[in-house]
């Protein structure tokens with residue numbers, strides 16, 4: 001288990017973009033929300049005098065995942081859920097499975113929590129081994145698929161993490177980007193499991209802050225008790241309704257299949273350049289190991305491309321980069337630029 005604190009947990013891909021660079025650093029899939037969603041969001045403007053009412057969003061999300069409304073809590077993005085969990089379950093013996101998105105650990109620390117890290121080794125393809133989580137862990141955070149490794153853990157391995165007196169938090173922020181949403185626990189009521197979902201990546205609405213928690217009503221009551229009032233805005237609640245409709249879910253699935261094909265092209269190109277791609281990537285981003293990645297990242301910036309540094313993720317060092325999957329033309333141009341930096 002690694003020692004604490006030596007990583008910049010507050011670093012995110014959005015700090016690496018700008019200056020006209022082609023963005024392969026941020027994992028938001030669309031450059032803008034689709035037209036149908038933009039129209040629905042625009043229609044909310046005239047109603048903004050009223051305080052938000054999330055009941056419609058709760059019903060819609062519940063129907064989308066086949067769960068009762070009492071098992072749904074809308075949040076201001078999946079990120080808010082980390083803060084709510086850290087605050088509501090303060091004092092629990094917390095373990096974060098790394099490498100993963102750093103906000104869960106940052107939220108725990110901000111709440112004054114001690115955090116233990118379980119680091120999944122690169123040599124094993126960053127695959128979850130349930131035994132690696134200490135038996136006394138009472139609050140466990142794991143991502144599925146995991147950012148930045150892109151590994152999708154089997155639902156069975158996640159279920160094995162369940163234990164009496166333990167709350168397992170499965171961050172499924174990217175699962176709608178995996179065709180068919182395999183290995184998801186979102187549709188099941190499992191004692192001691194909460195699932196986090198995000199709408200921001202697939203729908204290009206990171207600026208809106210829309211996500212939700214699925215879990216047992218007693219757990220959600222505790223989160224609701226520490227959630228700031230009206231935390232989820234009217235437009236975010238409308239986005240939850242819109243993105244939960246069957247045709248939106250089908251569109252997300254089409255986008256996910258497209259991303260799968262684009263990722264295969266990226267992975268093939270990377271391997272063709274002799275670049276090591278970690279694990280078995282299933283999400284719309286890949287983690288790569290390139291000796292001297294820091295130099296490569298800067299050379300790519302010179303060439304007009306932003307990729308995300310990997311060394312701010314606990315468990316990774318300066319040889320890792322995360323690359324977002326984009327359309328094939330962008331991918332091909334990026335691979336050509338990368339080839340130049342590697343020669």
Ligand SMILES: Cc1ncc(COP(=O)(O)O)c(C=O)c1O
Pocket residue numbers: 027076077078079080101143146147171173174197198199200201206209210211
């Ligand atoms: C794995 C993971 N979980 C959660 C989030 C937060 O998502 P949201 O925008 O819904 O707050 C992110 C954002 O990058 C993420 O990468």
